[in-house]
Amino acid sequence: MTEIYPTIAHCAIVATAFKILLFPAYKSTDFEVHRNWLAITNSLPLWEWYYEKTSEWTLDYPPFFAYFEWVLSQVAKLADPAMLRVYNLGYDSWQTIYFQRFTVIATELVLIYALQLFVESSQTVTKRAAQAAAISVLLSPGLLIIDHIHFQYNGVMYGVLILSLVLARQKSGLLVSGLVFAALLCMKHIYLYLAPAYFVYLLRTYCFSSKFRIQFLNCFKLGSGIIGIFGLAFGPFALKGQIPQILTRLFPFSRGLCHAYWAPNVWAMYSFIDRVLIFVAPRMGLPVKMEAVNSVTRGLVGDTSFAVLPDVTPRVCFALTLLFQAIPLVRLFLRPNWDAFIGAVTLCGYSSFLFGWHVHEKAILLVIIPFSLIALKDRRHLSAFRPLAVSGHVSLFPLLFTPAEFPIKIVYTVFWLILFLMAFDRMAPPSTRPRFFLFDRFTILYITISIPLILYSSLLHQIIFGKSYEFLPLMFTSSYSAIGVVGSWIGFMVVYFTS
Template identity: 70%
Template structure:
């Protein structure tokens, strides 16, 4: 294996060296968010963490992540005591930068360990393909852009998710898979989007007899239920005792935010918003009414209600209903075919449904479907027709997160190298499908990727030359809509392969 690829450890070392060089790079408001959380958890007793509001970036992750920030705050206080003072809003000394960026790299060791376990658990016949898969995840432009430049802690969280998926391969370790996923939910609640797949799989494959759904495995059910309740009690027990669960709910689920994030995530609602913008110009000619109050709300979604100028309004209930409906369709196959590959496919499709139809979806949530899909991309050549446009759309949709000129060559060169290298490797390593490749998907994939080149040139260079500072939202709108078409197309392609018998 190592005669074809560098080892996982070698790639981790090289990737770490690159990340160290990026310490002085652009950092978003998320950098201040996490610095503030270090200060809150270090300076205040636990019962005040979810009430503190000196900064606008209040603590809004579940308790285990708050405990994680508390643990980090002690070495942070040694590195720079001013870093953990609540009143030091926007504090970014070099010691703070080094510590926070270094902490992301150190905690990412868990991702490396999880990928190593995934490689060990892979069948020998697929070991080369699995090795390419783990390297593609480790070197993902998503982690580089979101965690190591923009700034977040996704690496170790996805490490927990991957380890949980690996443990779900065998009946003997399914219990630990469920425990790890419960632990993950108590770190970051966005993974609730994937919970239906876990619930259906663990119930069908672990709690019920594989040959008959009418024969429960009482011992397995009790062990799993007790373990999950135990994890939940450890995380939320103190806040239940202090009668703060209502406050936690208001912080974790701020439904007052609009349908779309400030920069439209590339989903169904981005296309819906784009169509609404287009209809503004033609509505009077075809007899459609225009809501004048919505005309000046270009991004429509940073905070407050979302309003459309021509199309009907979308409610939270509508988003929830669509998400749940498409997830239930996915779970139907998993229930009657509870094997590991179907489980990973169900996780991926649950991620697709929540990303495409969810309320106030962030563009960074694209990793929820991209990471599990990467585990299947080499299982069947038919997957590649859906994976390619998703990979291109995913990483291109993250470009607006890094809008400064200094980061443009870094993000562009890195993403292009990753796409060329791993999409080429995937194509060479993927076994021939039992059924022929889907002609339409392959042609859509090729055409879609080709269009990305002029789009990048226009958004990064030509728009400024043509319009200067005017129409500054156009590049964001074009990027988001283009990427949304890619995600929707890949979702439809994946659904075809998922529900087509082998």
């Protein structure tokens, strides 16, 4: 009897129906951020977009995303013109809510198209395995939590990213891949984290021949194309001398090392150790900066002083990020192929997430999504992917803190993890190298311990402490998730250099 497997289209239809049911769900301040951007781009001249500050949620994405908001605003007039008034702060009529929620779903068509293209062009794994990986991305709990409840437009941008990655699979698509990625950078600058991998891969495969001879025509086409795209995005603002103002909005280093809720990275572990040392240091004779005792855990943006450990500067973050990105890029330059390219993109995402300055917890998708495309290459890849899939998605739970959304985030994420990790386990081919038996045991232990941690952070803490020590469950969730992300990173580094 022939087995029937769901297609991307089938899953997209079912997912859309579920997402529509979530229209009345909790929405974060990001909902008001994007409503304000609709108003700014629709009501004000182009030259005022990056200076407007009536709302505290000022426009801080690159121009292509601002143009994207302008296009949406032309349709928003038909839904509710009141949402397009700059001074109408906090406006959330049901027409506004339904319109903004629907646009997130509609623009995800880019993601669906890119994933379908990925399946059709699959070479490394079977079509069935590629389809499983694609559906896991489409139904990602991360995208559901961040885009369809919390509220953002990551789906369309990850669709553009995957499209760029798939185009890079064939030599004939390298130029278009680079140009699509350049356009993505002009939509959201967080993708700069992945740019070094693109630079090395395109340089090695498109600008150089196999014998390291420079292909001058290819260099010209790629360079002129990228300049043209950035010119379209930033050119109008450059004519008015507004580039410094835009850069100030895009790169606000004054926000501090850690986001208000720590992203699960090295600095979350560093901050946790500092919290522990506050109690241990006096017994060891170490000095404690009393003015910094509460600075990290009270969640204030820009407040990142440590009580015992040395403070961390943007230069330290940049140096560490660059160092750990350079390691896989050397291998990519010497042995350029598509799998190595996706691996390097993933590792660049890891490095930036783990060591970057003021990293948001939502940036973990920069690692999970590209890794998903090669997680089924063999068992060793899957071993490194498992702890990331668990810790990365669990780390997003604190974004939804209202009781109504509690069962949604828990049940949906657990169902996704069980379904896809079991499916991946059946489909991943064996590796030619020894499996990570010790690492697999670490993953099992890690997942086992995460269960009581989730229960404590989500339910028991409030029962025991009420509203006291509110940052404690956040700290535990972030720090413990960081262990999983770091462990996954180390495992994948080993896989990348021994494959």
